[in-house]
Amino acid sequence: MSNDLSPAQGSAPVLTVRDLTVSIPGLRDRPHAVRDIHFDLMPGEILCIIGESGSGKSVTANTVMGLLPDVMRVDSGEITFHGRDLLKMPESERRRMRGREISIIFQDPLSALNPLMTIGDQVREVLDAHGVGSPDSRAARVVEMLTEVGLPDPALIQHQYPFRLSGGQRQRVMIAMALALDPEILIADEPTTALDVTTQAQILELIRKVQRRKGMSVMFITHDFGVVADIADRVIVMEKGNLVEQGPAEKVLHAPEQPYTKKLLAAVPTLRDTDRPRIDDKPVVMEAKHLQKTYRTRSGFLGRMREVHAVNDVSFTLRKGETLGIVGESGSGKSSMGKVLMKLMPADGGELRFEGEDILSLDETNFRSMRPQIQMIFQDPYASLNPRFTVGQALTVGPLAHGLFTHDGARRRACEILETVGLSASAYDRYPHEFSGGQRQRVGIARALMFSPQIIVADEAVSALDVSIQAQVLELLNRVQRESRLSMIFITHDLRVASQICDDILVLHRGKVVEFGPPSQIFRNPQHEYTRTLVAAIPGAGH
CATH class of the missing domain: 3.40.50.300 (P-loop containing nucleotide triphosphate hydrolases)
Incomplete structure (x- = not known):
């Protein structure tokens, strides 16, 4: 197990999803984005949801966050957070929870960040929206969060605009915004997909480090089993809106039961041991x-x-x-x-x-x-x-x-x-x-x-x-x-x-x-x- 802070044995789940079905309107290849899915997220656990595009991973995350697009509809099921059904909660109450108790990191930081605001203002906006602290304490908190996620010279970089930052730095800003209010659950939706290997390794280590220190539960969405091997405690495998397999990371990685899981594992590129045959006198x-x-x-x-x-x-x-x-x-x-x-x-x-x-x-x-x-x-x-x-x-x-x-x-x-x-x-x-x-x-x-x-x-x-x-x-x-x-x-x-x-x-x-x-x-x-x-x-x- 990759995580030093193991989920508490015998403790109650932080988040419970039961029989969740979300429909897609119109004539699509299937009527449901997700169908009858169920899982628990335990305290201090990193749960990875893996599957191909269209498997329902991001729809699941957005349903938990209350960020489903208007064209999608929850047909049935429940999502309970500490005994409260999020699906029956008024939108005003869901809005107060976002960022404070459940927070999300989006896949593409360049489209998720406002190009007309400095990164410091965008982190501060999270604190302003929830009325946390005084103007002075918010300013200090911005620098503190940018420092925590490993950005260089936070006092200076807070005045930069997103286009001035690299992809990895922008993703760190997104993490700072997501963690600004110390949420209990962090949802990370493909946060490393477009990053190079060293930056990806740094972001994964940053999420692990913050999760250990704060005791957060993390729902990590990915399509890369290499990332799962590095970070997961438990794994859920999804295919075309259905949950096909779930279990401890070690078991799913090394003894998968379902053909779809085996297919995904087989598709992960590996370093070849031999070079391609070649002819040296080619023009x-x-x-x-x-x-x-x-x-x-x-x-x-x-x-x-x-x-x-x-x-x-x-x-x-x-x-x-x-x-x-x-x-x-x-x-x-x-x-x-x-x-x-x-x-x-x-x-x-x-x-x-x-x-x-x-x-x-x-x-x-x-x-x-x-x-x-x-x-x-x-x-x-x-x-x-x-x-x-x-x-x-x-x-x-x-x-x-x-x-x-x-x-x-x-x-x-x-x-x-x-x-x-x-x-x-x-x-x-x-x-x-x-x-x-x-x-x-x-x-x-x-x-x-x-x-x-x-x-x-x-x-x-x-x-x-x-x-x-x-x-x-x-x-x-x-x-x-x-x-x-x-x-x-x-x-x-x-x-x-x-x-x-x-x-x-x-x-x-x-x-x-x-x-x-x-x-x-x-x-x-x-x-x-x-x-x-x-x-x-x-x-x-x-x-």
């Missing part, structure tokens, strides 16, 4: 030499110029049909590198040769004819597709603009590619909102393949997906690569995924390459201290 399709990209910002009108070397003297060779992995924490320069390789952002120095020609020296007019040959799959399948375009429009607008197809030819090609990526041709006339996250990412892959490119740059292409969907998308990319002899540059913070799909790994730290080699060397015998830190932070690595 080189892209070569980088001493790439440089520096950001320069000035604080205030007369402030000092600040330089950040996002890409600092980076060199590599990419051969036909191979995959180069670029790994590192947030801020290591991975995404900046991807934008430079795509010529979405100018480099400040070095060479980048595609089929022997230095494309950095080409202006956009001269590079335009080459652009179809280097395509990108973006991290967020929700934001990267225009919601007003059908899937067919999203797939064909680029090739048509480049004059690669007639309208009929583009449609035929799009329908073929949709079948290739595991979607039916009927998807052509549907809109992105009609698809799940995994299906949308398949559309993103299809869009890149429409051009028959030589190189695909995949920027965190599976980081936001469930492990089972992630496994399917990785297999899809592997298959497409084998059939098309594509070369790939795979940018990721998940080292387990990188070991599955990459021929070589380039480890970036503050813009510099600190280690390079095949996955077996990088992950099984890392030479650099930074790489060793990344490997040690892999979720579930100690289990």
